[in-house]
Amino acid sequence: MITDGEQHLAEKVRGQVYDNINDRLELKYVVKADLKDYMENTNGARDNLKKDVADWKEASKRVGDMYAAAWSYQVAETKFTQATNTAPAHIELQNADKVSDNWRAAAQADEDLAARERGDVMDYVKAIRPANEELKGEINNHFIPLVERINQSDTHIVEEVVNYYGPKAHAHAEQVHHHMHNMTNDIARPAMVHPYHHLMSVESSSNMTLNEQLAYGSVFLMALVAIAALSNKGKAESKSVEFDVEDLEMTNKKESKK
Numbered sequence: 580m581i582t583d584g585e586q587h588l589a590e591k592v593r594g595q596v597y598d599n600i601n602d603r604l605e606l607k608y609v610v611k612a613d614l615k616d617y618m619e620n621t622n623g624a625r626d627n628l629k630k631d632v633a634d635w636k637e638a639s640k641r642v643g644d645m646y647a648a649a650w651s652y653q654v655a656e657t658k659f660t661q662a663t664n665t666a667p668a669h670i671e672l673q674n675a676d677k678v679s680d681n682w683r684a685a686a687q688a689d690e691d692l693a694a695r696e697r698g699d700v701m702d703y704v705k706a707i708r709p710a711n712e713e714l715k716g717e718i719n720n721h722f723i724p725l726v727e728r729i730n731q732s733d734t735h736i737v738e739e740v741v742n743y744y745g746p747k748a749h750a751h752a753e754q755v756h757h758h759m760h761n762m763t764n765d766i767a768r769p770a771m772v773h774p775y776h777h778l779m780s781v782e783s784s785s786n787m788t789l790n791e792q793l794a795y796g797s798v799f800l801m802a803l804v805a806i807a808a809l810s811n812k813g814k815a816e817s818k819s820v821e822f823d824v825e826d827l828e829m830t831n832k833k834e835s836k837k
Contacts, residue, residue, distance in 0.1 A: 585743075592739055599732040606725045613717045617710050624706035631699040635692065642688045649681035 656678055662668040672678060 588739065588743060592736060595732060595736050595739075599729060599736065602725060602729045602732065606722070606729065609717075609721055609725070613714060613721075617714045620710035620713070621707045624703055627706070628699065628703045631696075631703075635696055635699075638688075638692045638695070642685060642692055645681075645685035645688055649678070649685050652681050653678045 653672070656673045656675075658671045658673055660669040660671070
């Protein structure tokens with residue numbers, strides 16, 4: 580019979596479930612709204628950073644071309660003289676100062692590009708800092724309390740359901756167990772004894788200590804294994820002898836026919 584208290588508890592849990600769902604829907608709505616505001620507040624900074632990245636790519640290509648040009652010029656200014664009968668082969672770099680200037684210019688352009696990239700990133704971070712602070716405030720003051728409230732609601736709902744159904748389920752299980760016991764109580768049960776029960780017995784009436792009983796049992800088991808091995812070996816030898824006798828009889832019969 581469902582009591583008034585049980586109905587009241589069911590209504591309470593049902594209400595908590597609906598409140599829990601509404602809290603989750605509110606969290607989803609708030610997160611989406613705040614993230615939308617964040618994206619709008621940082622839209623200009625992100626557009627500027629995209630332009631900067633495009634400039635980085637073009638500048639990086641120019642730097643790569645400068646390195647390639649410096650290498651090509653160095654190769655072109657490298658003079659190789661074949662060996663002769665009187666002198667070894669010889670390699671010489673012409674216009675070494677110009678070669679060095681080309682490499683320095685490429686390396687300087689590379690360094691300037693890296694500094695520019697760092698500056699652009701720092702400008703972007705500075706531009707979005709107000710939006711970050713606003714979003715951080717929303718997370719700390721709104722998101723976290725909502726998540727904690729949902730967690731507490733989950734815990735209360737589960738605890739109330741378990742505390743209500745747990746004792747009932749346990750009582751029902753006890754009834755089923757008692758009923759099954761009564762149904763099978765008059766059915767005889769076989770008396771099962773472990774094969775080594777007597778060997779390993781540690782009853783108080785035994786005169787041996789536990790270690791002595793364990794040693795005795797181990798020796799007895801080893802003896803059983805040895806006997807089984809010898810028995811199998813004897814059977815194998817007997818079978819081998821019978822086979823040899825049959826072969827001998829068959830051989831004698833063939834010779835008598837000849």
